[in-house]
Amino acid sequence: MSQILFFALWVSAFSSLLATQHFIHQKHVEAMKDDITRFETEWKKLESINAKV
Amino acid sequence: MNNLLNNRGFLEAPGFVLLLLMAIMIGVQAVVWQKRLQDTRAHHKQVLCLKKTILQTNQLIARVNSVNRMLSAGKVSQGIALFFPGTGWLLALNWEKAKKILMGLQEAAFLNYEKNAIQQRLSGCQFHLEPTLSPYKHKLFFSRKLDVAQLRKNKLSWRQVTPLMSFNVSMNLISPLERQATWRIE
Numbered sequence: 017m018s019q020i021l022f023f024a025l026w027v028s029a030f031s032s033l034l035a036t037q038h039f040i041h042q043k044h045v046e047a048m049k050d051d052i053t054r055f056e057t058e059w060k061k062l063e064s065i066n067a068k069v
Numbered sequence: 070m071n072n073l074l075n076n077r078g079f080l081e082a083p084g085f086v087l088l089l090l091m092a093i094m095i096g097v098q099a100v101v102w103q104k105r106l107q108d109t110r111a112h113h114k115q116v117l118c119l120k121k122t123i124l125q126t127n128q129l130i131a132r133v134n135s136v137n138r139m140l141s142a143g144k145v146s147q148g149i150a151l152f153f154p155g156t157g158w159l160l161a162l163n164w165e166k167a168k169k170i171l172m173g174l175q176e177a178a179f180l181n182y183e184k185n186a187i188q189q190r191l192s193g194c195q196f197h198l199e200p201t202l203s204p205y206k207h208k209l210f211f212s213r214k215l216d217v218a219q220l221r222k223n224k225l226s227w228r229q230v231t232p233l234m235s236f237n238v239s240m241n242l243i244s245p246l247e248r249q250a251t252w253r254i255e
Contacts, residue, residue, distance in 0.1 A: 029088060033091050040099050048106065051106075051109060051110060051113060055117070058117050062117070062121060
């Protein structure tokens with residue numbers, strides 16, 4: 017029983033670390049996507065102005 | 070072996086070290102990703118700055134070119150008007166005033182371009198073009214002396230460096246009179 021508890025303790029410890037890692041990864045990907053959409057809108061805006069010149 | 074495994078706390082020290090290492094690795098990963106994000110943002114910013122610079126330079130060229138066309142058309146029509154006494158001569162005399170206004174418009178376009186260039190520089194853009202593209206000699210305050218070397222200049226190139234990329238940008242005016250620019254980014 018104690019061995020099972022011990023194993024559960026390890027699993028919980030590592031899973032929290034993995035969850036943190038996954039959270040950071042998700043945040044990073046979201047920020048990247050946000051940046052890219054902002055960049056594309058700015059680029060299109062400049063393109064449309066440039067087409068008028 | 071069985072004795073060793075039954076020993077209380079036999080995994081505590083290495084386990085703690087392992088957890089610590091993983092925590093450090095995650096911290097490093099977070100820092101690296103943050104750095105990467107900053108680099109990407111700086112890259113996007115510089116690319117947009119370059120795009121804006123090209124746009125503003127094209128605008129300047131278009132404006133100056135249109136005023137040049139007006140000036141040449143006016144010169145021709147003034148010459149024709151000289152053959153018609155009366156209204157024609159009046160028109161010919163007023164042409165000098167109109168020419169001054171048109172030249173003022175041209176100068177305003179150059180000044181606006183310089184203002185935009187300085188604004189871009191202040192907002193953190195790497196701006197390698199000369200902020201004073203005007204054909205007037207700079208460092209000569211309160212005087213409008215044409216700089217012939219500046220007028221003849223029809224090629225500009227620089228290296229645009231961002232944290233992620235670096236590329237050559239070159240602008241080529243087809244002829245100093247036509248003032249139509251071709252841009253190459255490679």
